[in-house]
Amino acid sequence: MQAETFVNKLVNAFVDICLLRAGPQDLPASGFLLVLTAVLGVITGTVVLYDSFGDAGQALMAQLLDLAFMLLFLRLGLSYRRKEARLLQSATAVFGSGVVMNLVSMPVQLLIGNDPAGSVLGELGVLLYLFLLVWVIVVIAHILRHAFEIKFVAGSLLAIGYFLVINWLVQLFFPVA
Secondary structure: OHHHHHHHHHHHHHHHHHOOOOOHHHOOOOHHHHHHHHHHHHHHHHHHHHHHHOOHHHHHHHHHHHHHHHHHHHHHHHHHOOOHHHHHHHHHHHHHHHHHHHHHHHHHHHHHOOOHHHOHHHHHHHHHHHHHHHHHHHHHHHHHHHHHOOOHHHHHHHHHHHHHHHHHHHHHHOOOO
16 A cells, blocks of 8 residues: 555656646655656657657667667756756656656547548647647756756756757657658
8 A cells, every 4th residue: 555655646746747846856866766767768758659760669769869868968967057966856857757748648649640631630639749749848848947956948948959959869860761
């Protein structure tokens, strides 16, 4: 019963981060939790990206690149801000919130289908997916704001910059056919 309560609290913490009601400081600094959220993030992200790549191997490699680049980005940013001790919680917040957002995006992808212009539901799915994309950037900005102790606008600019660079790197190394 106690483990179930702990898991519920963790899931609620990640949902609260996605709703901007909590920050990385509200998570335990746990190497195990970091690894768990990273693995779940790679798995759920690979499922989400599979449609884009049409190949599980490339989708997996793109996810691993994103994971490594995010860890490097956080480590460098936190070192620059002299907040290295926040790496575990910050990375866990990014990966855990990514799992939540990936799980939310899966039914939206089903709604979009193969021909989004072919139905009203498909077009609605595209709009929802665009909203989720913007919301992911907002959530990352929120986490960066807390982790780096910067203004939300600065966190937003960093999140947008990260999004652009990682998408460029993924397209460079794993071109979509």
